[in-house]
Amino acid sequence: MVIVDSRRALLSVAANSIGGTFLLSNEQLESNPEDLSRMICNYTPKAFRLAVATAGCFLYRGENIPDRVTLLDPEPDLLVPGTYDDPAAPEYFRCLETRLKRSKTRALPSTGHIATSDEAEASQWGEAVSVWPLGDTLSYVWPRQDIVFFPCTTKCPLDEIVIDRELIVALQQGHEVLFASAFDSGRKSSLPTSLAQGQTSAFLAVPRASNDELKEIVKEPQFTLG
Numbered sequence: 001m002v003i004v005d006s007r008r009a010l011l012s013v014a015a016n017s018i019g020g021t022f023l024l025s026n027e028q029l030e031s032n033p034e035d036l037s038r039m040i041c042n043y044t045p046k047a048f049r050l051a052v053a054t055a056g057c058f059l060y061r062g063e064n065i066p067d068r069v070t071l072l073d074p075e076p077d078l079l080v081p082g083t084y085d086d087p088a089a090p091e092y093f094r095c096l097e098t099r100l101k102r103s104k105t106r107a108l109p110s111t112g113h114i115a116t117s118d119e120a121e122a123s124q125w126g127e128a129v130s131v132w133p134l135g136d137t138l139s140y141v142w143p144r145q146d147i148v149f150f151p152c153t154t155k156c157p158l159d160e161i162v163i164d165r166e167l168i169v170a171l172q173q174g175h176e177v178l179f180a181s182a183f184d185s186g187r188k189s190s191l192p193t194s195l196a197q198g199q200t201s202a203f204l205a206v207p208r209a210s211n212d213e214l215k216e217i218v219k220e221p222q223f224t225l226g
Helices: 009-017 026-031 034-043 046-055 089-100 167-173 185-190 208-219 221-225
Strands: 020-025 060-062 068-072 113-116 128-133 137-143 161-163 176-182 203-207
Touching (some): 034 221, 128 176, 128 208, 203 208, 208 221
Antiparallel strands (some): 060 128, 137 161, 137 176
C-alpha cells in the first residue's frame, strides 16, 4: 500500500505512468529555439497566448517528465477517488460537473485539467512545468473566492466560479484554472500525427529550464497575432 500526504495524491504517485510524446530536447532547443516558438504559436489557442502575454506569467502543473518539451494527454482524473487525499473531493467535483453542465463551457472535471500560475503550488504535485493547451478553442473556469478548487470554503459554489472569462485575473492572482481545449474537426487532417492523435485537452509541458526561451517567445509579434 502506498501512503501519500500530497493534496494531489494520485498525480504524484501515477505521474510516471502518464504517457507522453517527447517533442524537443534541450539540445534541439539550443540549436533551433524557433521550433518551440512555432509549436506554441501554431498549435495553442490565441486566447490563451493573449492572456499569458498580458498577465506576464505562465500556467504550471506538477508533472514528472523528462527534461524536454513533452506532449501530454492524460485522462482527466478529478472525478477519480484518490486523486485528492480527501474522500469529499469526488463529491465536490461531481457537484461542480453537474452545475457547470448548465453553462456552455467545455471545461468540466470530466474533460479538463487543473493548473496554476503559482509555481510553488504546482510543485506540490510534481516538477513544476509550464503548460500550453493544444487546440483552436479554449474553455476555462476558476474559483473567484478561493485560490484552489478543493478544499474550498463552500460546498459546491457555482456562483463563485468564473466561467470562460477573466483568465488574465486568474493568472495574475494565482488561482487554479480548470482548462479544456480542442482542435477544430476540420483541422485535424492537417495536424502533425502526434497532435492529431491527441484527445481533448492535450497540452505541451515545458520544463522550467526553458522559461527564458519562453519569455523571449512571448515578446515575438506572432505570439499574439497568430
